[in-house]
Amino acid sequence: MRKRIQLRVIFMIGGFVTLLFVILIGRLYWVQVVKADFWLGNAEVYWSASEKLVAKRGELLDRNGNVLAMDGKSYTVAVSPKQLDKLGISDKVSSKLAQLLGMSESDMRAIATAKNNGVLYPQREVRPKGWKIDKLLGDKIDAYKLELQKATKSVDVGIYLIDETKRYYPKNSMAAQLIGYVDKEGDAKTGLESFFNDELKGENGYRKYQKDGNRIQLDSGKLDYKPSRDGKNVTLTIDSEIQNYVEQAIQKANDTYRPKSITAIAVDPNTMEILGLANLPSANPNVYWTQETSGFYNHATRSLYEPGSTFKIVTLAAAVQEGIFDPNASYMSGQIDIGHHEVIRDIKRGGWGSITYLEGLKRSSNVAFVHLGYEGLGEEKLLSYITNFGFGVKTGVEMPGELAGRIRLQFPRDYANATFGQGVSVTLIQQVAAVAAVANGGKLLKPQIIKQIEDPITGAVEVRKTEVVRQVISPETSRKVGEYLEQVVSDKDIGTGKNAYIEGYTVAGKTGTAQKWDNTLKGGIGAYSNEKYVMSFIGYAPVENPKILVYVVIDEPNDKDAGGGKAAAPVFKEIVQQSLRYMGVKPQYPDGVSEEAVAAGKSPTMTMPDYSGMNLANAKSKLDKNGLQYEVAGKGATVLQQIPSPGTVISLSQRVYLITEKRDQLAVPNMVGSSLRDAMEVSTLLDIRTVTEGQGYVVSQTITKQNGERVLKLVLSPDVKDIPADSKTDADNKASGAESDKSSKPGSP
Numbered sequence: 001m002r003k004r005i006q007l008r009v010i011f012m013i014g015g016f017v018t019l020l021f022v023i024l025i026g027r028l029y030w031v032q033v034v035k036a037d038f039w040l041g042n043a044e045v046y047w048s049a050s051e052k053l054v055a056k057r058g059e060l061l062d063r064n065g066n067v068l069a070m071d072g073k074s075y076t077v078a079v080s081p082k083q084l085d086k087l088g089i090s091d092k093v094s095s096k097l098a099q100l101l102g103m104s105e106s107d108m109r110a111i112a113t114a115k116n117n118g119v120l121y122p123q124r125e126v127r128p129k130g131w132k133i134d135k136l137l138g139d140k141i142d143a144y145k146l147e148l149q150k151a152t153k154s155v156d157v158g159i160y161l162i163d164e165t166k167r168y169y170p171k172n173s174m175a176a177q178l179i180g181y182v183d184k185e186g187d188a189k190t191g192l193e194s195f196f197n198d199e200l201k202g203e204n205g206y207r208k209y210q211k212d213g214n215r216i217q218l219d220s221g222k223l224d225y226k227p228s229r230d231g232k233n234v235t236l237t238i239d240s241e242i243q244n245y246v247e248q249a250i251q252k253a254n255d256t257y258r259p260k261s262i263t264a265i266a267v268d269p270n271t272m273e274i275l276g277l278a279n280l281p282s283a284n285p286n287v288y289w290t291q292e293t294s295g296f297y298n299h300a301t302r303s304l305y306e307p308g309s310t311f312k313i314v315t316l317a318a319a320v321q322e323g324i325f326d327p328n329a330s331y332m333s334g335q336i337d338i339g340h341h342e343v344i345r346d347i348k349r350g351g352w353g354s355i356t357y358l359e360g361l362k363r364s365s366n367v368a369f370v371h372l373g374y375e376g377l378g379e380e381k382l383l384s385y386i387t388n389f390g391f392g393v394k395t396g397v398e399m400p401g402e403l404a405g406r407i408r409l410q411f412p413r414d415y416a417n418a419t420f421g422q423g424v425s426v427t428l429i430q431q432v433a434a435v436a437a438v439a440n441g442g443k444l445l446k447p448q449i450i451k452q453i454e455d456p457i458t459g460a461v462e463v464r465k466t467e468v469v470r471q472v473i474s475p476e477t478s479r480k481v482g483e484y485l486e487q488v489v490s491d492k493d494i495g496t497g498k499n500a501y502i503e504g505y506t507v508a509g510k511t512g513t514a515q516k517w518d519n520t521l522k523g524g525i526g527a528y529s530n531e532k533y534v535m536s537f538i539g540y541a542p543v544e545n546p547k548i549l550v551y552v553v554i555d556e557p558n559d560k561d562a563g564g565g566k567a568a569a570p571v572f573k574e575i576v577q578q579s580l581r582y583m584g585v586k587p588q589y590p591d592g593v594s595e596e597a598v599a600a601g602k603s604p605t606m607t608m609p610d611y612s613g614m615n616l617a618n619a620k621s622k623l624d625k626n627g628l629q630y631e632v633a634g635k636g637a638t639v640l641q642q643i644p645s646p647g648t649v650i651s652l653s654q655r656v657y658l659i660t661e662k663r664d665q666l667a668v669p670n671m672v673g674s675s676l677r678d679a680m681e682v683s684t685l686l687d688i689r690t691v692t693e694g695q696g697y698v699v700s701q702t703i704t705k706q707n708g709e710r711v712l713k714l715v716l717s718p719d720v721k722d723i724p725a726d727s728k729t730d731a732d733n734k735a736s737g738a739e740s741d742k743s744s745k746p747g748s749p
Helices: 002-034 036-045 079-085 090-101 105-112 135-152 191-195 197-200 240-257 285-290 308-321 357-363 366-379 379-388 412-418 428-439 475-490 563-567 569-582 595-599 617-626 676-686
Strands: 048-053 068-079 161-168 206-211 223-226 235-237 261-268 273-280 330-332 336-340 343-344 354-356 444-445 450-454 461-463 468-471 508-518 527-541 548-555 605-607 629-633 641-645 649-651 653-659 689-693 697-706 709-717
Touching: 036 191, 068 090, 068 135, 079 090, 079 105, 090 105, 090 135, 135 161, 240 261, 240 273, 240 548, 240 569, 261 428, 261 569, 261 595, 273 569, 308 366, 308 379, 308 428, 308 508, 308 527, 308 563, 330 357, 330 366, 336 366, 336 412, 343 366, 343 412, 354 357, 354 444, 357 366, 357 475, 366 379, 366 412, 379 412, 428 444, 428 475, 428 527, 428 548, 475 508, 475 617, 508 563, 527 563, 527 569, 548 569, 563 569, 605 617, 617 629, 617 653, 641 676, 653 676, 676 689, 676 697
Parallel strands: 629 653, 689 709
Antiparallel strands: 048 206, 068 161, 206 223, 235 450, 261 273, 261 548, 330 354, 336 343, 444 468, 450 461, 508 527, 527 548, 605 649, 641 653, 697 709
16 A cells, blocks of 8 residues: 555656656746747847947037047046945035036035935936036046045945037137037037038947946857947038137127128129128027027028118129219209109208219219119119119028018019119128129139038048029129229228228228018008118229128117118228238338338328329329318319319328319318418419418318408418318218218108
């Protein structure tokens, strides 16, 4: 009985063991054969490790290789609530890090004592204030760690600096609207960073390998590797020095006029490479999260303006090209009736009487350009030139958000207004490209902001070349228009652009003061505002071989009466004068005038040329080029005599008199600013008795009659500062700071 029981137990145990072996073998078969691929895959996942290989973002550089944007070293701050609690320094560390990172102590303490299901975290990142901080701040936190290590005698004090990279802008706010920025997430947000993101960002790689239980790579394990591909380096046409001149100049104007915005663009008119571009308000992309979004807005391509009188350059160029601009022909200024009870007026009520078209250009007469563009060219041809100069379509400049502008001319008044820049909306880059065509010999060029793109892996370089869109005017027309625009600047008496005059350089330019349309006026119908203006100046130098063209636009300055000549022209002058010297373009002074004397502030002198027998227009042009002030005595077309006489050494501040009629037909000219010797010579020529008071230069003159005889009284002062800033005796020509190119709405007073 016992044996039977023992046998049964043995059989049961044996059967159980056999069953276990069967189950085990079946399970092994299931795992190793049936589910082999599944478990092998899971094992490989367990054995495998993967590392992301981050590509370096390409650099943005200026034309000389100066870095404008680059990837820089940064840190993310992390703390260990568990370790801080262990050392008993949670409060101390929270207070210090809050101070260093510029955050509230309560927020920092919440991170330093954070728990998960009641258990202190082993590590927590300090975001957002401690996320991707600069190396300078990282060094301060690292120094604090060393203090804690000494105080606690512990290597691990619960503060960690995780190595990171972030986008860094070495020149801070320089060209901020142009460059844009990349945020901490690595997303390109605005500017060229966004526009060229595909070229700059590169391509991330990876490394996948197998490891053992100690997390060490297996020599015989599988390896999957894809290298990262760094982004391309993009070189801009910007010159950091010229960019700096632009930004400094507009900052001064901004401080004075406090406008809604101010923009300046500097280009090489022969290639349309943009040398400098700046807007205010601006921003610092290194701390983009603290900046206003308006600081990254590029008005050069993304805003539309009515250009005002700077647009007259287009009408002038078209009129010269078509042969209908005669600088010596006369017209009646003041107003013009274009039919249908539509009247367009000059800014000066009543105008200046009958004047030449060249004088109309200098004074920025709207009526002159209605005659030239609306009546002379005609609607169809005027519109043709406007579109040929590139208005109404995008220029194709490689910047985000470029607008096409609006050229919608339907009614006669629309065409008439367009001749002087009212009723058309353009971008600043369109206006620059159009005037560059006038400066460079008539070629409309595509604006360039990229000089080259280089692939650091292959070394391949893609170079941008100048692109000619079309020939708009002839080289001869370009030359003539440049000469006319030069007189707008060089004529110190009536030229609206005289504040852009640069000693030693020939400058061509045009002012603009455009009224802004306000939809809130006239019960919501809208009208041109008498309080809001856009003031501007555009020009280039030297006229005979242009090296730089600059456009300055000031939107809604606090002085509505300043005008483009007062507000924008000095900004242009500062940028161009500094840039030309930086570019190595030496000033050219008349014979006998030294650059050293001018630089030292001394009164330069020159030998008086001979203008006798010369055509009056030619004589005036040469005087303008020499920067000399002059008076014309008489109404003739030829110079009969001049004072001072040829060969006399004179100061450049001295007034020259061109006599065009015989003595008995002459009126007494304005002699304010003349030396006593020259004034007496003029008096002798006129055969008029003269009495003087004082010595030096004439500061005022009056004519009286004594015993039926005309007597000229001259008051003199040895100090040239006593000479009035504008010495015209005609009260209408007194300098007021305002210019005569504000667009006047048809029919308005």
